[in-house]
Amino acid sequence: MTLCYHIIAYLPLEWAQFTFMQNALLAVLLIAPLFALIGCLVISNQMAFFSDAIGHAALTGIAIGALAGLADPLWTMLAFATVLAILVSVLRRYSSASTDTIIALMMAFAVALGVVLLSRGGGFARYSRYLIGDLLTITPFEILRLVLLLVLVAGVWLTFFNPLFFACLNRSLAKARGFPVWRLETFFAVIVALAVTITIPLVGLLVINALLIVPAAASRNMARNMAAYVLGAVVISALAGVLGLITSFYWGTATGATIVLWAMLFFILSLAFRRR
Amino acid sequence: MISALKQESVVSGSSCGGCCTRLINFGVQLGGGVILEAINLHVHCGELTVLLGPNGAGKTTLFRAMLGELPYTGALHFVHASSEERFIHPRIGYVPQKLDIDPLAPVTVLDLFAGALARRPIWLGHSAAIRMKASDMLSVVNAHALLDQRLGQLSCGQLQRVLLALALIPVPDLLLLDEPVSGVDPAGIDLFYRMVSELRRTFDLSILLVSHDIPTAARFADRMIFLNRTILCDGSPHEVLAGPCIRQTFGIDLTNAAIQQLGNRFEQPVQHHP
Numbered sequence: 001m002t003l004c005y006h007i008i009a010y011l012p013l014e015w016a017q018f019t020f021m022q023n024a025l026l027a028v029l030l031i032a033p034l035f036a037l038i039g040c041l042v043i044s045n046q047m048a049f050f051s052d053a054i055g056h057a058a059l060t061g062i063a064i065g066a067l068a069g070l071a072d073p074l075w076t077m078l079a080f081a082t083v084l085a086i087l088v089s090v091l092r093r094y095s096s097a098s099t100d101t102i103i104a105l106m107m108a109f110a111v112a113l114g115v116v117l118l119s120r121g122g123g124f125a126r127y128s129r130y131l132i133g134d135l136l137t138i139t140p141f142e143i144l145r146l147v148l149l150l151v152l153v154a155g156v157w158l159t160f161f162n163p164l165f166f167a168c169l170n171r172s173l174a175k176a177r178g179f180p181v182w183r184l185e186t187f188f189a190v191i192v193a194l195a196v197t198i199t200i201p202l203v204g205l206l207v208i209n210a211l212l213i214v215p216a217a218a219s220r221n222m223a224r225n226m227a228a229y230v231l232g233a234v235v236i237s238a239l240a241g242v243l244g245l246i247t248s249f250y251w252g253t254a255t256g257a258t259i260v261l262w263a264m265l266f267f268i269l270s271l272a273f274r275r276r
Numbered sequence: 277m278i279s280a281l282k283q284e285s286v287v288s289g290s291s292c293g294g295c296c297t298r299l300i301n302f303g304v305q306l307g308g309g310v311i312l313e314a315i316n317l318h319v320h321c322g323e324l325t326v327l328l329g330p331n332g333a334g335k336t337t338l339f340r341a342m343l344g345e346l347p348y349t350g351a352l353h354f355v356h357a358s359s360e361e362r363f364i365h366p367r368i369g370y371v372p373q374k375l376d377i378d379p380l381a382p383v384t385v386l387d388l389f390a391g392a393l394a395r396r397p398i399w400l401g402h403s404a405a406i407r408m409k410a411s412d413m414l415s416v417v418n419a420h421a422l423l424d425q426r427l428g429q430l431s432c433g434q435l436q437r438v439l440l441a442l443a444l445i446p447v448p449d450l451l452l453l454d455e456p457v458s459g460v461d462p463a464g465i466d467l468f469y470r471m472v473s474e475l476r477r478t479f480d481l482s483i484l485l486v487s488h489d490i491p492t493a494a495r496f497a498d499r500m501i502f503l504n505r506t507i508l509c510d511g512s513p514h515e516v517l518a519g520p521c522i523r524q525t526f527g528i529d530l531t532n533a534a535i536q537q538l539g540n541r542f543e544q545p546v547q548h549h550p
Binding site: 040044096157158159161162165166168169170171172173175176177220221223224225226227228229230231 | 369
């Protein structure tokens with residue numbers, strides 16, 4: 001890790017001399033491939049709304065943590081997001097209501113409960129950092145956490161990508177070929193929940209879903225097959241991340257949202273290079 | 277109805293000559309309602325059976341239950357002709373009507389095959405072996421040129437042939453086709469049925485095919501089954517079309533148009549079981 005810092009510090013650029021920018025750059029280079037990998041399957045699975053809901057539902061996780069008197073509510077956020085992901089998956093299986101409606105109901109409930117709990121006594125402003133996120137104050141410990149998360153997701157994507165992908169083509173067909181469809185879907189939902197929740201304090205829950213969706217959507221416009229799709233999403237995500245970090249440094253803006261604007265720019269460009 | 281009863285007694289009286297798939301007192305209940313009940317059916321290997329019935333008759337439900345997606349009552353067996361493992365659960369190949377992806381998705385035919393068959397994650401590319409395997413099976417359905425096309429670029433007929441090829445790896449005991457020709461042009465429908473007939477003989481497959489295109493289905497089917505919650509008519513295409521099921525349910529008299537076509541078929545020297 002020290003090696004990484006030395007390499008970054010050798011860059012002949014003003015921003016690269018600050019330790020917090022070195023940390024942030026490392027974090028961006030971890031988050032970008034992580035979210036691109038997940039985003040590709042989120043779009044294929046038509047789960048963009050689900051991942052958005054998981055992000056917003058983090059409010060309740062934060063509130064539960066605050067009520068429990070925790071300094072860092074990450075564990076309660078993770079627990080709540082996981083429970084929610086499994087719950088949505090169970091309801092999808094056993095309820096005849098449409099998935100959209102189920103997710104919207106869950107999100108409405110989780111957001112309202114979170115806001116009510118956090119705003120007791122008018123103290124909501126304290127938690128606004130979760131809305132916007134702060135990448136520049138990331139600690140080496142948090143970076144280590146991201147490394148572990150990336151290793152976990154990369155491992156899962158190496159072993160389970162084909163079944164996860166095949167299950168979203170046609171459930172009956174996947175079932176006929178012996179894939180445990182429901183378990184795969186639930187497993188995937190939990191992975192999305194974990195990744196989104198761990199990253200929320202860094203990127204902010206308002207824009208986190210865009211980071212998941214936009215690079216993958218841009219790559220999807222241009223790609224001719226799955227390999228190009230995933231690779232393209234990783235490259236676009238990393239470019240948007242680095243450019244967003246640097247511009248946010250000079251403009252003094254929130255890093256997460258700035259990265260999303262860059263990603264949107266790439267999306268618009270991708271429309272021009274859309275494959276026929 | 278009489279022909280249905282007659283057929284049933286014949287089938288249950290005989291043991292499966294060769295191999296066959298048996299449904300015994302098969303039923304499905306969903307949300308408190310009975311969708312299917314008392315289905316007794318033997319589908320013999322090398323036989324193309326067409327499943328008819330009005331919308332909501334439970335045809336798709338029957339398939340989903342057989343695939344293990346829905347709970348069912350009764351039994352589903354596959355009986356081998358001579359093998360030691362008699363009465364096993366059949367290996368079922370399934371050809372869905374369509375895939376749940378949008379036409380712009382960057383998924384090629386090869387991605388589809390590798391997603392089902394390969395260990396290497398498809399975002400890291402494809403091995404030469406899987407490419408070969410997919411290409412070989414695609415050439416069986418005359419679709420090897422489609423290997424690197426995106427699924428969204430395929431016509432309905434092409435997609436059905438691709439899905440059919442995929443369903444044949446590994447070769448199943450029973451092949452289920454759910455309205456494979458809806459949205460396919462007449463020439464494509466003929467081609468598809470011809471191909472399915474051919475495959476049935478090559479691989480000695482039992483095939484169950486849902487269709488609403490009764491005249492064409494009748495030309496290729498060995499046997500037709502009319503389903504509405506349970507089996508109402510069962511027999512040769514001629515018997516079923518002349519029987520009461522079609523007229524009562526659809527309110528049309530197919531005897532003139534369809535049976536005439538059938539007559540044409542029987543006049544042609546079609547060799548079924550060489």
